[in-house]
Amino acid sequence: KTGIAHLFEHLMFKGTKAYPHEVFDRLLEEAGAQTNAATWVDWTFYYENLPAGQLELACKLESDRMVNLLLTKELFDSEREVVKNERRFRVENDPDGAMDEALLEMMFPTHPYGRPTLGYMKDIEGLTLDDAVAFYRTYYSPANATLVVVGAVKMDEALLTVARYYASLPRVEVPHPTLPGEAEQTKAATKTLTLPVANEKLKMGWRICPAASPDVYPLEVVYECLFGTESSRVYRTLVEDMQVASEVDGAFEPLAQDGFLLADIVMNEGKDAAKAMEVVLSTLEDLARDGPTDAELSRAKNQVEASYFRSIATVGSRATQLGAYELTAGDFKRMFQYVDGVRAVGRDDVRRVAGQYLTRERTNAVFGRPGR
Template identity: 45%
Template sequence: MNPIMTPTNILEQVQKACPDAHYEFINAQAFGGNKEIRKFVLHNGLTVLFLRDEAAPLFAYHTWMRVGSRHEKEGRTGIAHLFEHLMFKATKNHGEGEFDRLMERRGAQTNAATWVDWTYYHEVLPASGDNLEFVIQMESERMANLILNSDQLESEREVVKNERLYRVDDDPDGTMFEVLYKLALPDYPYGWPTIGWMKDIEAISLDDCMEFYRRYYSPNNAVVVLVGDVDPVESLSLIARYYGHLEAQDIPVETVPELPRIDDLRRKEMKLAISQERMIMCWIGPGLHDPDLMALDVAMEILFGGDSSRIHRRLVVDTEMASSVGGWATHFEYPGLMEISVSMKPGRAAEEAEEAILEELAAMVDAPPSDAELTKARNQFESSLYHALTTANARAGKLGHYEITVGDYRKFMENALNIRKVTAADVHRVAQRIFKPDGRAVVVARPAGGGE
């Protein structure tokens, strides 16, 4: 990047190109070599994260909304995900299906996703012609001028119901994890499925959708992330031109949920269309604001990260009781779960794996990991963090996720550095905090008869 293009220089030129634009420069973060991530906020509250990267002649454009399944109301679960589908329908200036057709015509890669803390939409296009202006115009158009009717709602409702059948009702893993979350997190905003309960999906009305749109799809509830071979002055000027007229809205004040607890052993057994037994279990884990999350990630790497990890080696390699086993901590804004999933070999019972896993967790509670284990786990986890930054689209995704969930995109880079600071004592302390044998939830699935 040209060193004379300071944020002040950029905003002075943006002001000349777009006199009605009023940005505030918030902060910057160095990013490899002479690159720099910069954060701006437009006068209507729209946050813009910009990273110029000339490594490839393309750009990634992400729109992140601060709304996910945790913001839903009882009886209307699934509306965030359903509305993600509806955002591809008609707008004031573009007919139904035109968004996808126009994007495809330009060779764009497009997608969207909804999760517990957020919803996002992204495009990746060549950095040539008027592609940048086109994407900005299209995304601002559907933030401001979405048009919905009953036929569109019913069409997408059927799509989502079929998606639920495929991903949850007819999928053993989907069914088990839905049961686990309800068992572990009752009356907690992460306890219901992002796709929603079927009865709620069927109950969502057109008025519900329009109210959801007005409430959450506003510039002051959005983060635009732009990464790629594009000019900062042109980019910020175009964003101001197409988003600047949108008015900020009153966003509902969210009540921070009471921290979840599992003080007893919660267990549920199921009969499913599977050929071998499966088990998942969980403990309450820290949220993204909790510094202990880094130490828990290292602990999970020691226990489950690769063929030589403690639990994988014991269950899959040495005893051959399981065909696969994995464990991870959720990276949610609020406290979530530390999860373990295991699939048994023929003739082996889930309780065998449960006993072995609890023994390995107890060993970590009793003593800190060795220096060799700690170094390997830190290196593996740090490598995976940086591997997630290999493309413009991946970089935009990480920046958007951390800006939405933690409120600061810089936290991602901070975590990458802090992983090196995790000590054996940190891992030991977090294991003692989390791995309580009776403070967990367990779901066991056994074959209902016949294969999958």
């Protein structure tokens, strides 16, 4: 049933017997905390940014709601309506959301990565309180959690605080089903959506390696060479030279099992997205054949490195990244190795991964055509 993890993220803020919703919020506000949560294909995370001296408060509240959440039909039904409206806003009434969902379905036809974390509307409507309770009892346990603490705290004191609130919680054996791997894609796939857009849009995607693979380093360099900035090859060609597109963007997303690299292009009025797709594929083939120039390689590696340091610039973002590396790459220490991995990338590495992962045969594309 798609959408249950995201819906449950909402329910986690509804309070417990010891700390009802309004008390939970009041205690964190009085402590000067910021709190929120997010759900993606590999994880759900909850966070508090708060003064270091308030670590005990965070552990007290989080450990309590890990096992004592109050779940009622009234709360469940109310939050399910919130999530349904969120889907309408982010997918059904958003051309980008609709295209992203279609593209993930094409890239991952059998794997759960191809199903929306928001859930399909029919699945959200079919979710019940019993589903939520079963999900909670199955997955919300210290045995299935990673706790990250970053800030001006002493490690021994922090560990004692964590143990004080989590050690006594019941251990639950968490299922870890073997998920189906995707078959090797041998033929390009395309889909066309008629959408309320002024100009044509194009989204392209390729499955790539898992986050633990050393290929993530040259692949992110490839992404920067092609789509990352206004100095990238595809941006310069489509926006500046040919003047057929107004925007070129994308995403680089290594995951626990496989991952994906995306290109996102908005065409100028009257321009054909199919021609832009051919430019992207030809540019990829050039990169796979000849590799980047020395200047391109240096610039792309510098951009990846700068992006990395921006992603860990604050205490909160550092904690987020440590948790993400632990859950997707299997080891938080990989975060500290990333820059060295990028710096070691050479021209031949770029040529190899471009020719291995980003071929015509492995291409998935969604066209958004103006029409409604």
